[in-house]
Amino acid sequence: MLDLFRQRLISGRATNAFPRAVEAPPPSFRGMPRLLEDRCAGDAACAAICPARAIVVRPLSTVGWTWTLDRAACLGCGRCVEACPNQALAVENVFQLASASRDSLRNSIVVGADVAEDDAERQRRILELGEKVRNQTSRLFGRSLHLRHLDVGSCNGCDWEINALLNPVYDLQRFGVDVVASPRHADGLLVTGPVTRHLEPALWATYEATPEPKLVIAVGACAGEAGFLEGSYAVAGGVDRRLPVDVYIPGCPPRPEAILHGILLAMGRPR
Amino acid sequence: MVREINRPLVDARPDGVFAVPVDQLAELTAKRLAEGDRLLTLVGTDERETGQGFGLWVVFLTPEGGVAQLRATLDSTEPRYPSLTPRVPAVHWDERELADLLGFIPEGHPDPRRLVLREDWPAGLFPLRKDFDPGRVPPPTRRDSFPFTPLDGEGIGHIPVGPIHAGVIEPGHFRFAAVGETVLHLEARLFYTHRGIEKLVEGRTPSEALPLVERICGACSFSHALAFCEAVEAMSGTSVPSRARWARTLCLELERLYNHVGDAGNICAGTGLAVGAMRGAHLKEKIQNLIDRLVGHRFLHDVCAIGGLRRDLPKGALDEARTAASVLREETGAFARLILGTDSFVERLRGTGALPRETVHALGGVGVAARASGENFDLRRDRPSEWYSGLAPRIVTQTSGDVEARLKVRLDEVDESWRLVQALLDAEPAGPIRTTVELTPRPRIGVGIAESARGALVHWLMIDSAGRIQRLRVRSASFANWPLVAAAVPGNLVPDFPLINKSFELCYACLDR
Numbered sequence: 001m002l003d004l005f006r007q008r009l010i011s012g013r014a015t016n017a018f019p020r021a022v023e024a025p026p027p028s029f030r031g032m033p034r035l036l037e038d039r040c041a042g043d044a045a046c047a048a049i050c051p052a053r054a055i056v057v058r059p060l061s062t063v064g065w066t067w068t069l070d071r072a073a074c075l076g077c078g079r080c081v082e083a084c085p086n087q088a089l090a091v092e093n094v095f096q097l098a099s100a101s102r103d104s105l106r107n108s109i110v111v112g113a114d115v116a117e118d119d120a121e122r123q124r125r126i127l128e129l130g131e132k133v134r135n136q137t138s139r140l141f142g143r144s145l146h147l148r149h150l151d152v153g154s155c156n157g158c159d160w161e162i163n164a165l166l167n168p169v170y171d172l173q174r175f176g177v178d179v180v181a182s183p184r185h186a187d188g189l190l191v192t193g194p195v196t197r198h199l200e201p202a203l204w205a206t207y208e209a210t211p212e213p214k215l216v217i218a219v220g221a222c223a224g225e226a227g228f229l230e231g232s233y234a235v236a237g238g239v240d241r242r243l244p245v246d247v248y249i250p251g252c253p254p255r256p257e258a259i260l261h262g263i264l265l266a267m268g269r270p271r
Numbered sequence: 272m273v274r275e276i277n278r279p280l281v282d283a284r285p286d287g288v289f290a291v292p293v294d295q296l297a298e299l300t301a302k303r304l305a306e307g308d309r310l311l312t313l314v315g316t317d318e319r320e321t322g323q324g325f326g327l328w329v330v331f332l333t334p335e336g337g338v339a340q341l342r343a344t345l346d347s348t349e350p351r352y353p354s355l356t357p358r359v360p361a362v363h364w365d366e367r368e369l370a371d372l373l374g375f376i377p378e379g380h381p382d383p384r385r386l387v388l389r390e391d392w393p394a395g396l397f398p399l400r401k402d403f404d405p406g407r408v409p410p411p412t413r414r415d416s417f418p419f420t421p422l423d424g425e426g427i428g429h430i431p432v433g434p435i436h437a438g439v440i441e442p443g444h445f446r447f448a449a450v451g452e453t454v455l456h457l458e459a460r461l462f463y464t465h466r467g468i469e470k471l472v473e474g475r476t477p478s479e480a481l482p483l484v485e486r487i488c489g490a491c492s493f494s495h496a497l498a499f500c501e502a503v504e505a506m507s508g509t510s511v512p513s514r515a516r517w518a519r520t521l522c523l524e525l526e527r528l529y530n531h532v533g534d535a536g537n538i539c540a541g542t543g544l545a546v547g548a549m550r551g552a553h554l555k556e557k558i559q560n561l562i563d564r565l566v567g568h569r570f571l572h573d574v575c576a577i578g579g580l581r582r583d584l585p586k587g588a589l590d591e592a593r594t595a596a597s598v599l600r601e602e603t604g605a606f607a608r609l610i611l612g613t614d615s616f617v618e619r620l621r622g623t624g625a626l627p628r629e630t631v632h633a634l635g636g637v638g639v640a641a642r643a644s645g646e647n648f649d650l651r652r653d654r655p656s657e658w659y660s661g662l663a664p665r666i667v668t669q670t671s672g673d674v675e676a677r678l679k680v681r682l683d684e685v686d687e688s689w690r691l692v693q694a695l696l697d698a699e700p701a702g703p704i705r706t707t708v709e710l711t712p713r714p715r716i717g718v719g720i721a722e723s724a725r726g727a728l729v730h731w732l733m734i735d736s737a738g739r740i741q742r743l744r745v746r747s748a749s750f751a752n753w754p755l756v757a758a759a760v761p762g763n764l765v766p767d768f769p770l771i772n773k774s775f776e777l778c779y780a781c782l783d784r
Contacts, residue, residue, distance in 0.1 A: 007609055027567075027587075029568075030567050075486075076573075078573060079573075151442050153463070155486050155488050156489040156779070157486075159439055160533075164555075166552070167552035193464065196463065198464075201411070201415040206435055229466055229483075232467040232470065234465050
């Protein structure tokens with residue numbers, strides 16, 4: 001018994017300084033790919049090798065092509081970076097990629113032609129929409145958010161990272177956020193996994209048991225798009241095939257700080 | 272690929288595949304197991320396109336550490352065969368899975384209910400058959416039903432739990448029949464996270480399949496990648512460079528470490544010992560940070576490659592790891608002494624969820640759960656691959672088979688794994704981290720085996736004449752051990768179930784695929 005007290009006294013402070021300071025991932029961290037436009041030859045070797053079907057290279061009607069990365073689907077496996085014959089892809093060190101807009105996660109770059117006007121307009125609309133969502137959720141959930149975890153078929157990776165948020169280093173509760181035992185006590189759902197056929201009944205039961213207004217946060221590449229599982233008889237795909245999603249947190253799995261960032265975004269907190 | 276046998280099996284080459292008549296399969300399997308072989312996996316194949324009907328394969332580990340396989344051919348239209356389960360209970364789930372996914376009919380199986388698929392799935396539609404038409408899959412139902420074993424009588428109450436649980440854990444449904452607080456019978460309904468990955472990789476090349484394979488399970492990702500790559504390397508006769516084998520062994524031990532330490536913390540959480548739970552979670556985080564610095568990923572995804580590793584381990588991170596390993600070994604040791612020295616905690620564990628060795632043996636249990644009941648079996652010693660033969664890992668066993676025994680096996684294995692990690696870091700070989708693997712397209716079979724944190728994990732891989740995957744069967748330690756959980760719970764209190772479950776700490780995703 002005294003040993004337990006002693007342990008508590010000597011263990012000191014473990015909690016990190018997030019979000020004041022965000023620890024950089026290690027040098028070997030492999031984030032999502034970034035296009036080096038001047039090197040891209042449009043051969044689409046990246047799109048061909050991508051196991052998640054996250055990259056699309058599409059020729060434009062006149063000259064040039066668009067290179068699009070869907071961050072909601074990307075696994076960050078780095079195979080595209082290795083496959084590019086022109087070394088036109090670099091690994092991005094960024095990992096806090098959560099967004100309230102599914103569209104803004106599609107990183108589209110026009111190569112060899114002028115950027116179309118409507119694309120800039122689209123970006124502006126997305127930002128405007130994001131601001132609107134932020135104001136609304138901030139009013140409702142800005143100070144405290146209670147979430148229920150809903151696994152709809154995950155590999156357990158995202159689940160373990162959500163668990164990590166409860167460890168002394170990330171200490172989710174200090175933000176007024178907690179993971180609660182029942183959907184009836186929750187303001188929203190933290191969904192992981194690619195909506196398997198066998199979990200649809202549980203998905204509906206849990207969603208319907210959560211009182212309105214409610215948030216849905218899709219955590220990880222399965223809940224986001226599940227591109228690497230496309231074509232399976234047992235999987236419906238990303239969570240937004242079934243439920244309205246408020247925030248997407250890309251990554252396979254997203255690092256704990258990326259999930260924290262996404263949850264704070266859902267609360268309308270980061271400015 | 273398959274030789275006919277016309278001589279007794281005792282003369283068989285240890286690594287061979289032997290065709291046997293289907294009505295003798297159960298007897299020959301039971302005989303091999305009685306003579307000291309261990310069951311690795313049971314596989315069903317649809318080889319009708321090449322005129323070989325349906326294949327039913329039983330794969331063994333021989334006492335010499337070789338792989339032996341028996342193959343029986345089942346009828347192309349009516350794949351009936353005498354069930355192996357009455358003689359070999361360890362395959363009871365394998366046979367039910369094959370009935371669901373391939374339409375095999377194990378005659379005389381004691382439990383012919385569905386296992387993987389649900390009741391709303393159409394009869395006669397088998398996803399692993401080559402002529403499977405996904406267009407016939409109906410939309411999923413919004414309501415679930417399952418014929419649980421009826422257990423009624425005076426004073427018997429039923430408690431349904433799940434599939435969504437109060438904690439952040441994977442989905443599974445448990446149905447307790449209890450008299451007061453005491454569990455009479457537990458039935459688990461699993462396979463909720465079934466993603467059809469074995470079907471999805473068919474028709475792909477092994478390298479295309481690898482990123483899917485390592486996402487079967489987040490917490491056993493490296494073990495899956497390693498077993499799969501070893502299967503490909505075995506069938507192509509590749510010898511992997513020594514530095515790659517060294518680095519793979521290091522990764523596998525680090526995966527075991529973060530799992531075991533996290534599991535020990537979760538057992539503390541299961542009893543309400545908050546200090547232990549938080550200490551375990553913090554130590555797990557530190558080990559994952561160490562892994563992150565070495566390979567750039569907290570769960571070792573996309574690290575293993577066919578022929579070695581994708582990238583070399585950076586020198587700076589290896590130097591850091593040498594220091595970190597000795598510090599963390601001290602800290603995990605202190606953690607073990609702290610929790611095992613807390614009497615109120617240990618008393619909760621002692622005698623809880625006890626599993627006799629005979630049950631473990633009959634059901635083919637593996638890993639920590641089996642060793643805690645006295646089964647002295649660990650692939651790192653019994654079929655040393657990669658760098659293990661030179662390391663001589665010490666195999667930890669206990670005899671009481673209860674939660675305490677499973678915790679102690681884990682904690683002792685943590686210390687042993689740190690010893691292995693330190694020995695590896697002190698003996699770093701130079702050389703390339705990867706070799707190219709030539710897979711000239713012709714039909715082949717490869718078996719890859721790894722001792723994951725949860726026990727023996729087997730990947731059985733068949734390649735077709737175009738070099739593409741014809742069949743992958745993944746039998747994880749969780750597949751072997753889930754039936755043990757149901758056997759360990761009756762006679763215990765309902766509130767002890769989470770504790771017993773955590774002491775096994777099986778993956779649902781590993782099982783469900």
